[in-house]
Amino acid sequence: MGLEVHAQLLTRTKLFCGCETSFGDAPNVHTCPVCLGLPGALPVLNEGAVRLAVTAALALGCTIAHRSVFARKNYFYPDLPKGYQISQYEEPFSKSGSLAIDVAGQRRVARIQRIHMEEDAGKNIHHASFSVVDLNRAGTPLIEIVGEPDLRSGAEAAEYLRRLREVLMAIGVNDGNLEQGSFRCDANVSVRKVGDEKLGVRAELKNINSFRFVEEAIDIEVRRQIALYESGQRFSQQTRGYNADKKETYLLREKEGDAGYRYFPDPDLPEVSLPPAYVETLRDRMPELPEARRARYIEELGLSAYAAGVLTSHPKISAFFDACIALARQAPAEQGVDAVKIANFAQTEVMSGVQTTGLDASIPVRPEQLVELLALVQKGTISGKQAKEVYAKIAGTDKMPADVVLAEGLAVMGDVTEIERLARDFIAANPKQVAQYRSGKTNILGFFVGQIMKATKGSADPAIVNDVLKKLLAEGA
Ligand SMILES: [Zn+2]
Known part of the structure:
Protein backbone atom coordinates (compact mmCIF):
# COMPACT_ATOMS: atom_id res chain seq x y z
CA MET A 1 0.00 0.00 0.00
CA SER A 190 -3.60 -3.58 -3.74
CA VAL A 191 -2.37 -7.16 -3.57
CA ARG A 192 -0.18 -9.34 -5.75
CA LYS A 193 0.87 -12.97 -5.74
CA VAL A 194 4.23 -13.79 -4.20
CA GLY A 195 6.76 -13.49 -7.02
CA ASP A 196 4.57 -11.28 -9.23
CA GLU A 197 6.07 -7.95 -10.25
CA LYS A 198 2.86 -6.14 -10.97
CA LEU A 199 0.46 -5.02 -8.26
CA GLY A 200 -3.22 -5.86 -8.70
CA VAL A 201 -6.05 -3.37 -9.16
CA ARG A 202 -6.06 -0.95 -6.27
CA ALA A 203 -8.73 0.37 -3.97
CA GLU A 204 -8.39 3.78 -2.39
CA LEU A 205 -9.58 3.89 1.21
CA LYS A 206 -10.80 7.40 1.94
CA ASN A 207 -10.92 9.67 4.96
CA ILE A 208 -10.14 7.39 7.85
CA ASN A 209 -9.66 9.57 10.90
CA SER A 210 -7.60 7.50 13.31
CA PHE A 211 -4.37 5.57 13.02
CA ARG A 212 -5.96 2.52 14.61
CA PHE A 213 -8.76 2.52 12.03
CA VAL A 214 -6.27 2.96 9.18
CA GLU A 215 -4.45 -0.13 10.39
CA GLU A 216 -7.70 -2.11 10.73
CA ALA A 217 -9.20 -0.93 7.44
CA ILE A 218 -6.07 -1.80 5.45
CA ASP A 219 -5.79 -5.31 6.87
CA ILE A 220 -9.51 -5.91 6.26
CA GLU A 221 -9.29 -4.56 2.69
CA VAL A 222 -6.26 -6.76 1.97
CA ARG A 223 -8.20 -9.84 3.08
CA ARG A 224 -11.20 -8.80 0.97
CA GLN A 225 -9.04 -8.41 -2.16
CA ILE A 226 -7.26 -11.73 -1.62
CA ALA A 227 -10.63 -13.49 -1.21
CA LEU A 228 -11.87 -11.92 -4.48
CA TYR A 229 -8.75 -12.99 -6.38
CA GLU A 230 -8.87 -16.48 -4.99
CA SER A 231 -12.52 -16.90 -5.99
CA GLY A 232 -11.54 -15.77 -9.50
CA GLN A 233 -13.47 -12.48 -9.42
CA ARG A 234 -12.30 -9.35 -11.21
CA PHE A 235 -12.85 -5.90 -9.82
CA SER A 236 -12.32 -2.34 -11.01
CA GLN A 237 -10.46 0.51 -9.38
CA GLN A 238 -12.61 1.83 -6.57
CA THR A 239 -12.81 4.42 -3.86
CA ARG A 240 -13.95 2.79 -0.63
CA GLY A 241 -14.89 3.89 2.87
CA TYR A 242 -14.45 2.07 6.17
CA ASN A 243 -17.19 1.18 8.62
CA ALA A 244 -15.43 0.72 11.95
CA ASP A 245 -18.52 -0.73 13.66
CA LYS A 246 -19.12 -3.44 11.07
CA LYS A 247 -15.37 -3.88 10.51
CA GLU A 248 -15.73 -3.75 6.74
CA THR A 249 -14.85 -1.51 3.82
CA TYR A 250 -17.65 -0.41 1.45
CA LEU A 251 -17.87 1.01 -2.07
CA LEU A 252 -18.08 4.82 -2.27
CA ARG A 253 -17.65 5.15 -6.04
CA GLU A 254 -15.87 3.70 -9.03
CA LYS A 255 -12.60 5.61 -9.28
CA LEU A 282 15.09 27.19 5.09
CA ARG A 283 17.33 24.13 5.36
CA ASP A 284 19.63 26.01 7.77
CA ARG A 285 16.68 27.05 9.92
CA MET A 286 15.37 23.48 10.23
CA PRO A 287 14.80 22.56 13.88
CA GLU A 288 16.13 19.27 15.23
CA LEU A 289 13.93 16.43 13.94
CA PRO A 290 12.43 13.86 16.34
CA GLU A 291 14.62 11.02 15.10
CA ALA A 292 17.84 13.03 15.65
CA ARG A 293 16.54 14.15 19.01
CA ARG A 294 15.89 10.57 20.12
CA ALA A 295 19.40 9.58 19.04
CA ARG A 296 20.86 12.49 21.02
CA TYR A 297 18.86 11.60 24.14
CA ILE A 298 20.06 8.01 23.93
CA GLU A 299 23.70 8.56 22.95
CA GLU A 300 24.57 11.83 24.71
CA LEU A 301 22.26 11.76 27.71
CA GLY A 302 22.13 8.01 28.34
CA LEU A 303 18.33 7.68 28.20
CA SER A 304 16.63 4.39 27.34
CA ALA A 305 15.01 4.13 23.90
CA TYR A 306 11.64 4.03 25.64
CA ALA A 307 12.29 7.23 27.63
CA ALA A 308 13.60 8.96 24.49
CA GLY A 309 10.38 7.96 22.71
CA VAL A 310 8.13 9.32 25.46
CA LEU A 311 10.03 12.59 25.76
CA THR A 312 9.94 13.24 22.00
CA SER A 313 6.26 12.35 21.66
CA HIS A 314 5.29 16.03 21.41
CA PRO A 315 7.41 19.08 20.47
CA LYS A 316 6.41 20.94 23.66
CA ILE A 317 7.46 17.99 25.83
CA SER A 318 10.89 17.71 24.23
CA ALA A 319 11.30 21.49 24.52
CA PHE A 320 10.45 21.21 28.22
CA PHE A 321 12.94 18.39 28.75
CA ASP A 322 15.67 20.24 26.82
CA ALA A 323 15.08 23.33 28.98
CA CYS A 324 15.46 21.19 32.13
CA ILE A 325 18.74 19.74 30.85
CA ALA A 326 20.06 23.20 30.01
CA LEU A 327 19.18 24.46 33.50
CA ALA A 328 20.74 21.45 35.21
CA ARG A 329 23.95 22.06 33.28
CA GLN A 330 24.18 25.61 34.59
CA ALA A 331 24.58 24.30 38.14
CA PRO A 332 28.10 23.54 39.44
CA ALA A 333 29.14 20.02 38.37
CA GLU A 334 28.76 18.40 41.80
CA GLN A 335 25.20 19.76 42.22
CA GLY A 336 24.08 19.21 38.64
CA VAL A 337 21.11 16.90 38.30
CA ASP A 338 21.69 13.94 36.04
CA ALA A 339 19.72 13.84 32.75
CA VAL A 340 18.50 10.30 33.40
CA LYS A 341 17.04 11.37 36.77
CA ILE A 342 15.25 14.27 35.10
CA ALA A 343 13.99 11.92 32.38
CA ASN A 344 12.73 9.37 34.91
CA PHE A 345 10.83 11.94 36.90
CA ALA A 346 9.51 13.75 33.81
CA GLN A 347 8.39 10.52 32.21
CA THR A 348 6.40 9.30 35.20
CA GLU A 349 5.22 12.16 37.44
CA VAL A 350 5.20 15.05 34.96
CA MET A 351 3.83 13.19 31.92
CA SER A 352 0.83 11.90 33.84
CA GLY A 353 -0.39 15.50 34.12
CA VAL A 354 0.41 16.67 30.60
CA GLN A 355 -2.44 17.48 28.23
CA THR A 356 -1.88 18.13 24.56
CA THR A 357 -4.13 19.74 21.96
CA GLY A 358 -2.56 19.99 18.55
CA LEU A 359 0.76 21.81 18.91
CA ASP A 360 -0.14 23.10 22.38
CA ALA A 361 0.62 21.24 25.57
CA SER A 362 -0.08 22.15 29.16
CA ILE A 363 2.74 20.95 31.39
CA PRO A 364 2.03 21.16 35.14
CA VAL A 365 5.44 22.60 36.14
CA ARG A 366 8.13 24.89 34.75
CA PRO A 367 11.64 23.54 34.14
CA GLU A 368 12.96 25.71 37.04
CA GLN A 369 10.59 23.96 39.45
CA LEU A 370 11.45 20.44 38.34
CA VAL A 371 15.21 20.99 38.33
CA GLU A 372 15.16 22.60 41.78
CA LEU A 373 13.07 19.70 43.09
CA LEU A 374 15.49 17.08 41.80
CA ALA A 375 18.46 19.10 43.06
CA LEU A 376 16.97 18.88 46.56
CA VAL A 377 16.95 15.09 46.21
CA GLN A 378 20.48 15.12 44.86
CA LYS A 379 21.73 17.15 47.83
CA GLY A 380 19.98 14.75 50.20
CA THR A 381 17.64 17.44 51.55
CA ILE A 382 14.60 15.33 50.72
CA SER A 383 14.14 11.68 49.78
CA GLY A 384 12.86 10.43 46.44
CA LYS A 385 9.56 9.61 48.08
CA GLN A 386 9.26 13.11 49.52
CA ALA A 387 10.05 14.52 46.08
CA LYS A 388 6.79 13.03 44.84
CA GLU A 389 4.87 14.66 47.70
CA VAL A 390 6.51 18.02 47.03
CA TYR A 391 5.78 17.60 43.32
CA ALA A 392 2.09 17.09 44.06
CA LYS A 393 2.15 20.42 45.95
CA ILE A 394 3.95 22.43 43.25
CA ALA A 395 2.22 20.97 40.18
CA GLY A 396 -0.10 23.52 38.62
CA THR A 397 1.22 26.31 40.90
CA ASP A 398 4.04 28.84 40.89
CA LYS A 399 5.47 27.52 44.17
CA MET A 400 9.14 26.62 44.26
CA PRO A 401 10.05 23.24 45.78
CA ALA A 402 12.57 24.64 48.28
CA ASP A 403 9.87 26.91 49.73
CA VAL A 404 7.46 24.00 50.07
CA VAL A 405 10.14 21.90 51.81
CA LEU A 406 10.76 24.74 54.26
CA ALA A 407 7.10 25.53 54.85
CA GLU A 408 6.15 21.88 55.40
CA GLY A 409 9.17 21.12 57.54
CA LEU A 410 10.14 18.32 55.16
CA ALA A 411 13.71 17.17 55.05
CA VAL A 412 15.50 13.90 55.07
CA MET A 413 16.19 12.58 58.50
CA GLY A 414 19.93 12.08 58.37
CA ASP A 415 20.36 12.15 62.15
CA VAL A 416 22.25 8.91 62.86
CA THR A 417 21.60 8.98 66.62
CA GLU A 418 17.86 9.25 66.10
CA ILE A 419 17.86 6.46 63.51
CA GLU A 420 19.93 4.29 65.88
CA ARG A 421 17.46 4.87 68.67
CA LEU A 422 14.56 3.76 66.44
CA ALA A 423 16.53 0.78 65.16
CA ARG A 424 17.33 -0.43 68.69
CA ASP A 425 13.62 -0.18 69.61
CA PHE A 426 12.56 -2.27 66.62
CA ILE A 427 15.30 -4.85 67.19
CA ALA A 428 14.26 -5.20 70.83
CA ALA A 429 10.59 -5.50 69.88
CA ASN A 430 11.08 -8.19 67.21
CA PRO A 431 13.30 -10.97 68.58
CA LYS A 432 11.90 -13.55 66.14
CA GLN A 433 12.97 -11.55 63.07
CA VAL A 434 16.32 -10.80 64.69
CA ALA A 435 16.93 -14.52 65.19
CA GLN A 436 16.00 -15.19 61.56
CA TYR A 437 18.46 -12.55 60.39
CA ARG A 438 21.22 -13.94 62.52
CA SER A 439 20.54 -17.46 61.26
CA GLY A 440 21.38 -16.22 57.78
CA LYS A 441 18.06 -14.98 56.39
CA THR A 442 19.55 -11.58 55.71
CA ASN A 443 16.70 -10.47 53.48
CA ILE A 444 14.68 -9.94 56.67
CA LEU A 445 16.64 -6.66 56.81
CA GLY A 446 13.97 -5.22 54.52
CA PHE A 447 11.41 -5.75 57.28
CA PHE A 448 13.38 -3.52 59.66
CA VAL A 449 14.08 -0.91 56.98
CA GLY A 450 10.36 -0.81 56.26
CA GLN A 451 9.50 -0.31 59.93
CA ILE A 452 11.87 2.61 60.28
CA MET A 453 10.75 4.24 57.03
CA LYS A 454 7.17 3.91 58.23
CA ALA A 455 7.96 5.40 61.62
CA THR A 456 9.71 8.36 59.98
CA LYS A 457 7.01 8.76 57.31
CA GLY A 458 9.57 8.02 54.60
CA SER A 459 11.90 10.82 55.59
CA ALA A 460 14.81 8.74 56.91
CA ASP A 461 17.80 8.48 54.60
CA PRO A 462 17.60 4.84 53.39
CA ALA A 463 21.39 4.51 53.08
CA ILE A 464 21.89 5.47 56.73
CA VAL A 465 19.03 3.21 57.86
CA ASN A 466 20.63 0.24 56.08
CA ASP A 467 24.08 0.90 57.56
CA VAL A 468 22.77 1.38 61.09
CA LEU A 469 20.63 -1.78 61.00
CA LYS A 470 23.42 -3.94 59.64
CA LYS A 471 25.78 -2.65 62.29
CA LEU A 472 23.36 -3.22 65.19
CA LEU A 473 22.22 -6.65 64.02
CA ALA A 474 25.83 -7.75 63.55
CA GLU A 475 26.81 -6.49 67.00
CA GLY A 476 24.55 -8.89 68.80
CA ALA A 477 25.60 -11.88 66.68
ZN1 LIG B 1 -10.96 34.24 0.66
Missing part, protein backbone atom coordinates in the same frame (compact mmCIF):
# COMPACT_ATOMS: atom_id res chain seq x y z
CA GLY A 2 0.96 3.60 -0.48
CA LEU A 3 -0.47 6.44 1.55
CA GLU A 4 -1.57 9.88 0.44
CA VAL A 5 -1.56 12.29 3.33
CA HIS A 6 -3.15 15.72 3.26
CA ALA A 7 -1.64 17.98 5.89
CA GLN A 8 -2.92 21.49 6.56
CA LEU A 9 -0.17 24.12 6.65
CA LEU A 10 -0.33 26.25 9.79
CA THR A 11 -0.77 29.63 8.17
CA ARG A 12 -3.02 32.38 9.50
CA THR A 13 -4.61 32.92 6.08
CA LYS A 14 -5.65 30.81 3.10
CA LEU A 15 -3.44 29.73 0.18
CA PHE A 16 -4.59 32.31 -2.38
CA CYS A 17 -6.49 35.00 -0.43
CA GLY A 18 -6.36 36.88 2.87
CA CYS A 19 -9.26 35.04 4.53
CA GLU A 20 -8.43 33.49 7.88
CA THR A 21 -8.07 29.74 8.18
CA SER A 22 -10.27 28.62 11.05
CA PHE A 23 -12.09 25.75 12.59
CA GLY A 24 -15.45 25.81 14.29
CA ASP A 25 -16.55 29.36 13.36
CA ALA A 26 -19.99 30.22 11.98
CA PRO A 27 -20.39 28.94 8.39
CA ASN A 28 -19.15 31.04 5.45
CA VAL A 29 -17.73 33.93 7.50
CA HIS A 30 -14.17 33.41 6.25
CA THR A 31 -14.84 33.92 2.55
CA CYS A 32 -14.12 36.48 -0.16
CA PRO A 33 -14.48 36.72 -3.96
CA VAL A 34 -11.30 34.63 -4.45
CA CYS A 35 -12.23 31.63 -2.31
CA LEU A 36 -15.89 31.88 -3.37
CA GLY A 37 -14.67 31.59 -6.97
CA LEU A 38 -16.46 34.75 -8.15
CA PRO A 39 -15.74 35.78 -11.75
CA GLY A 40 -12.80 38.14 -12.13
CA ALA A 41 -11.23 37.40 -8.74
CA LEU A 42 -7.55 36.49 -8.98
CA PRO A 43 -5.54 34.25 -6.64
CA VAL A 44 -2.28 35.48 -5.04
CA LEU A 45 0.04 32.83 -3.55
CA ASN A 46 0.63 32.96 0.24
CA GLU A 47 4.40 33.09 0.81
CA GLY A 48 4.04 31.73 4.36
CA ALA A 49 2.40 28.58 2.99
CA VAL A 50 5.25 28.08 0.53
CA ARG A 51 7.80 28.42 3.34
CA LEU A 52 6.05 25.75 5.42
CA ALA A 53 5.62 23.45 2.42
CA VAL A 54 9.31 23.67 1.49
CA THR A 55 10.34 23.12 5.13
CA ALA A 56 8.21 19.96 5.25
CA ALA A 57 9.69 18.66 2.00
CA LEU A 58 13.24 19.29 3.25
CA ALA A 59 12.50 17.52 6.55
CA LEU A 60 11.36 14.50 4.54
CA GLY A 61 14.50 14.46 2.43
CA CYS A 62 12.83 15.62 -0.79
CA THR A 63 14.52 17.32 -3.71
CA ILE A 64 13.11 20.81 -4.23
CA ALA A 65 12.21 21.91 -7.76
CA HIS A 66 13.39 25.46 -8.29
CA ARG A 67 10.49 25.96 -10.64
CA SER A 68 7.01 24.50 -10.22
CA VAL A 69 3.56 25.04 -11.62
CA PHE A 70 0.03 25.22 -10.20
CA ALA A 71 -2.55 23.29 -12.18
CA ARG A 72 -6.31 23.19 -12.24
CA LYS A 73 -7.88 19.89 -11.25
CA ASN A 74 -11.36 20.06 -12.74
CA TYR A 75 -14.32 18.37 -11.14
CA PHE A 76 -17.79 19.38 -10.15
CA TYR A 77 -18.86 19.21 -6.56
CA PRO A 78 -20.89 21.69 -4.48
CA ASP A 79 -18.08 22.36 -1.99
CA LEU A 80 -15.74 23.43 -4.83
CA PRO A 81 -17.03 26.84 -5.92
CA LYS A 82 -14.66 27.41 -8.86
CA GLY A 83 -15.41 24.02 -10.44
CA TYR A 84 -11.73 23.21 -10.13
CA GLN A 85 -9.21 22.81 -7.33
CA ILE A 86 -5.86 24.60 -7.61
CA SER A 87 -3.22 21.89 -7.13
CA GLN A 88 0.09 20.86 -8.64
CA TYR A 89 0.25 18.03 -11.15
CA GLU A 90 3.07 17.50 -13.66
CA GLU A 91 5.47 19.88 -11.97
CA PRO A 92 5.17 19.67 -8.18
CA PHE A 93 7.57 21.66 -6.02
CA SER A 94 9.24 18.58 -4.53
CA LYS A 95 9.98 14.91 -5.25
CA SER A 96 11.84 11.83 -4.04
CA GLY A 97 11.85 11.89 -0.27
CA SER A 98 11.72 9.13 2.32
CA LEU A 99 10.69 8.30 5.85
CA ALA A 100 12.24 5.61 8.07
CA ILE A 101 9.89 3.46 10.12
CA ASP A 102 10.55 0.79 12.74
CA VAL A 103 8.09 -2.08 12.88
CA ALA A 104 8.63 -5.19 15.02
CA GLY A 105 12.29 -4.31 15.50
CA GLN A 106 12.89 -3.92 11.75
CA ARG A 107 13.87 -0.63 10.16
CA ARG A 108 12.32 0.10 6.77
CA VAL A 109 12.61 3.12 4.57
CA ALA A 110 9.36 4.12 2.88
CA ARG A 111 9.88 6.25 -0.20
CA ILE A 112 7.92 9.44 -0.78
CA GLN A 113 7.17 10.00 -4.45
CA ARG A 114 6.28 13.69 -4.29
CA ILE A 115 4.88 16.48 -2.17
CA HIS A 116 2.73 19.16 -3.76
CA MET A 117 0.77 22.17 -2.60
CA GLU A 118 -2.96 22.49 -3.10
CA GLU A 119 -6.03 24.20 -1.70
CA ASP A 120 -8.65 22.44 0.38
CA ALA A 121 -12.32 22.28 -0.63
CA GLY A 122 -15.23 23.44 1.54
CA LYS A 123 -17.55 21.15 3.44
CA ASN A 124 -20.96 19.81 2.43
CA ILE A 125 -23.32 19.28 5.31
CA HIS A 126 -26.18 16.92 4.61
CA HIS A 127 -29.52 17.14 6.37
CA ALA A 128 -32.52 14.83 5.93
CA SER A 129 -34.12 16.61 2.97
CA PHE A 130 -31.50 19.19 1.92
CA SER A 131 -27.79 19.92 1.95
CA VAL A 132 -25.86 23.10 2.69
CA VAL A 133 -22.26 24.10 2.14
CA ASP A 134 -19.72 25.82 4.39
CA LEU A 135 -16.85 27.41 2.46
CA ASN A 136 -14.76 28.50 5.46
CA ARG A 137 -12.31 25.74 4.65
CA ALA A 138 -12.25 26.36 0.88
CA GLY A 139 -8.78 27.59 -0.05
CA THR A 140 -7.03 26.38 3.13
CA PRO A 141 -3.41 25.53 2.26
CA LEU A 142 -2.50 21.84 2.19
CA ILE A 143 0.42 19.73 1.20
CA GLU A 144 -0.28 16.32 -0.21
CA ILE A 145 2.44 13.81 0.61
CA VAL A 146 2.26 10.95 -1.86
CA GLY A 147 3.99 7.78 -0.68
CA GLU A 148 5.29 5.03 -2.98
CA PRO A 149 3.61 1.62 -2.50
CA ASP A 150 6.34 0.48 -0.10
CA LEU A 151 4.24 -0.43 2.92
CA ARG A 152 3.31 -4.06 3.49
CA SER A 153 0.83 -4.14 6.37
CA GLY A 154 -1.66 -2.09 8.31
CA ALA A 155 0.87 -1.86 11.15
CA GLU A 156 3.51 -0.39 8.83
CA ALA A 157 1.00 2.12 7.49
CA ALA A 158 0.04 3.22 11.01
CA GLU A 159 3.71 3.59 11.99
CA TYR A 160 4.41 5.61 8.83
CA LEU A 161 1.55 7.97 9.72
CA ARG A 162 2.71 8.37 13.33
CA ARG A 163 6.26 9.21 12.22
CA LEU A 164 5.08 11.55 9.49
CA ARG A 165 2.77 13.41 11.86
CA GLU A 166 5.56 13.67 14.43
CA VAL A 167 7.95 15.24 11.89
CA LEU A 168 5.38 17.76 10.64
CA MET A 169 4.51 18.77 14.22
CA ALA A 170 8.17 19.06 15.26
CA ILE A 171 8.86 21.57 12.49
CA GLY A 172 5.69 23.54 13.24
CA VAL A 173 4.15 22.89 9.82
CA ASN A 174 1.04 21.00 10.97
CA ASP A 175 -0.83 20.59 14.26
CA GLY A 176 -1.41 16.85 13.77
CA ASN A 177 -5.08 17.18 14.59
CA LEU A 178 -6.91 14.21 13.09
CA GLU A 179 -10.29 15.05 14.61
CA GLN A 180 -10.40 18.48 12.96
CA GLY A 181 -9.14 17.04 9.68
CA SER A 182 -5.87 18.95 9.56
CA PHE A 183 -4.01 15.64 9.06
CA ARG A 184 -5.91 13.23 6.78
CA CYS A 185 -4.99 10.03 5.08
CA ASP A 186 -6.11 8.02 2.06
CA ALA A 187 -4.63 4.57 1.59
CA ASN A 188 -4.12 2.89 -1.79
CA VAL A 189 -4.31 -0.83 -1.24
CA GLU A 256 -11.93 8.02 -12.14
CA GLY A 257 -8.53 8.06 -13.72
CA ASP A 258 -6.49 11.28 -13.79
CA ALA A 259 -7.73 11.94 -17.35
CA GLY A 260 -11.16 12.71 -15.92
CA TYR A 261 -9.73 15.74 -14.13
CA ARG A 262 -8.49 17.47 -17.32
CA TYR A 263 -5.51 19.01 -15.53
CA PHE A 264 -3.92 22.06 -17.13
CA PRO A 265 -1.62 24.82 -15.82
CA ASP A 266 -3.56 27.58 -14.04
CA PRO A 267 -3.22 30.68 -16.23
CA ASP A 268 -4.06 32.95 -13.26
CA LEU A 269 -0.90 32.02 -11.36
CA PRO A 270 2.73 32.52 -12.34
CA GLU A 271 5.25 29.72 -11.97
CA VAL A 272 6.54 29.24 -8.45
CA SER A 273 10.21 30.11 -8.32
CA LEU A 274 12.22 28.77 -5.37
CA PRO A 275 15.80 30.03 -5.76
CA PRO A 276 18.53 27.77 -4.28
CA ALA A 277 19.50 30.45 -1.73
CA TYR A 278 15.92 30.58 -0.44
CA VAL A 279 15.78 26.80 -0.09
CA GLU A 280 19.16 26.69 1.70
CA THR A 281 18.05 29.37 4.17
